[in-house]
Amino acid sequence: MTTFFKKAMLYLGLGSDEDFLGMDPQVRSEGPTEGGVIVKPSEPGGNNVRTITADTGGANRGKDAVTITTAPPKRKAVKPHIVTPIRFAEVKEISEAARRSQPVIVNLQQADHDVAVRIIDFCSGLKMGIDGTFEKAGSDVFLLTPKDVEVSEDEKRKLAASSSGAL
Numbered sequence: 001m002t003t004f005f006k007k008a009m010l011y012l013g014l015g016s017d018e019d020f021l022g023m024d025p026q027v028r029s030e031g032p033t034e035g036g037v038i039v040k041p042s043e044p045g046g047n048n049v050r051t052i053t054a055d056t057g058g059a060n061r062g063k064d065a066v067t068i069t070t071a072p073p074k075r076k077a078v079k080p081h082i083v084t085p086i087r088f089a090e091v092k093e094i095s096e097a098a099r100r101s102q103p104v105i106v107n108l109q110q111a112d113h114d115v116a117v118r119i120i121d122f123c124s125g126l127k128m129g130i131d132g133t134f135e136k137a138g139s140d141v142f143l144l145t146p147k148d149v150e151v152s153e154d155e156k157r158k159l160a161a162s163s164s165g166a167l
Contacts, residue, residue, distance in 0.1 A: 080105045080143070080151060088115055091122050094144065098130050103151050104144040105137065116140065 009015045081097040083090065084107040097104045106123060108116040123144050127134040131147040137156065145151055 108140040
C-alpha cells in the first residue's frame, strides 16, 4: 500500500526530485552531464562546496574552470557641442546631440529664468534616458554627458573659465 501512495505523490508532483528521477540522494555518479559539465560530489565532513569543471576533452579535460571577465568599455573623448537656447523649442538640438553620444554644453545665460528652469528639467530627464550625467559647469552653464563619453578635465576647466563670458 505504501508504494501506491508513493506513486500517487510522484504523479501529483508532491515527491522529491530524487524519487522522481530514480536517484539515491546520497550517491551521485561522477561523469559528464548534458551541458558538458562534470559535477563532483561534495566531500564528507560538512563541506558543501563542489568543484565544477568543464568537460572540453583533450589536455584540458578535468581541469578547473576558468573565470572569464570582460573589461568595461573604454570611454571615448569627444568635443562637446555648445547650445545657447533662448526658447524651450531649442531643446531638440540638445537631445539630438546627446543621441549622437556627443556631450552638450548648455549655456542658459541668455535665457529667461522660467525657460531656463524648464530646460534644466528637460536635461535632467534626458540624462536619465541616456544614462549619462548632468552637472553644473559654471554660472548658468551645464554639461550633459552621455554614457561611455568622457569630457577631459582640461575641457571642463576651459568651460568653467569661459562661463563668466559668453560662449
